[in-house]
Amino acid sequence: MSQVSETMSARASHWRRGGVWVLRIVVAGVLLAAAVPKLADPAAFAAKLPNYRLFPEFLVNIVATTAPMLELVAALALLSGRLYRGGVWLSVGLMAMFTALIGSALARGIDLDCGCFGNAVQAEPVGALDLVRNVVLLGLTVVLAIDLGREPAQ
Amino acid sequence: MRRDVRELLALLAAGLVLGLVHLALRPDMPWVPEPRVEETMCGEVEPAPAVEVPAASFAPVEPMSSPGPEDVR
Numbered sequence: 736m737s738q739v740s741e742t743m744s745a746r747a748s749h750w751r752r753g754g755v756w757v758l759r760i761v762v763a764g765v766l767l768a769a770a771v772p773k774l775a776d777p778a779a780f781a782a783k784l785p786n787y788r789l790f791p792e793f794l795v796n797i798v799a800t801t802a803p804m805l806e807l808v809a810a811l812a813l814l815s816g817r818l819y820r821g822g823v824w825l826s827v828g829l830m831a832m833f834t835a836l837i838g839s840a841l842a843r844g845i846d847l848d849c850g851c852f853g854n855a856v857q858a859e860p861v862g863a864l865d866l867v868r869n870v871v872l873l874g875l876t877v878v879l880a881i882d883l884g885r886e887p888a889q
Numbered sequence: 890m891r892r893d894v895r896e897l898l899a900l901l902a903a904g905l906v907l908g909l910v911h912l913a914l915r916p917d918m919p920w921v922p923e924p925r926v927e928e929t930m931c932g933e934v935e936p937a938p939a940v941e942v943p944a945a946s947f948a949p950v951e952p953m954s955s956p957g958p959e960d961v962r
Contacts, residue, residue: 774911781918793922796920796921796922797912800909801905801909801912804907805901805904805905809900820897821896821899821900822896824897825904
């Protein structure tokens with residue numbers, strides 16, 4: 736009887752690890768896809784930031800280079816497993832921040848291109864779909880954070 | 890928990906330092922950007938006014954040379 740439960744438990748753990756790996760790859764892929772175009776052309780991203788009407792002028796260029804670098808660092812941590820726990824929390828923070836920024840722009844009725852993926856995608860005004868996408872991504876990172884409490888997935 | 894915070898701080902520091910180095914290596918991006926030029930609705934740069942408006946003066950205004958019709962009664 737205990738052998739059966741052990742087998743089932745091992746199988747569940749196996750599936751959980753598989754699911755966590757899929758989440759890691761999805762979240763890291765999105766972060767990489769967002770970071771690389773912005774790092775390649777930070778000036779273009781910097782030109783979009785003032786449209787949020789949130790950043791003081793002296794911070795625009797600093798945010799334009801550090802934010803994609805944080806995305807890159809988080810993605811590498813998720814993929815490599817090195818500083819994984821920090822990578823998960825950084826992903827949660829980044830996604831929460833991006834979701835708040837988009838939500839704030841929508842709430843204020845600002846018609847802007849979010850610049851989320853730099854110039855890799857065609858510029859379109861931010862909409863509810865972008866907010867839903869970010870909420871889903873935030874949810875995925877939160878699932879990874881909850882999984883941290885179980886056992887370290889390597 | 891303490892390990893999580895330590896790792897998060899390490900990644901934050903790495904990202905910030907790398908981001909600032911990236912900014913320093915971009916001569917086209919100054920640390921503090923110049924004030925933005927206001928644009929019109931069509932995306933064109935607003936031209937500067939051609940004639941400068943004279944500064945306000947407290948000198949007495951000269952009377953009109955000829956009286957208006959309401960003054961000739």
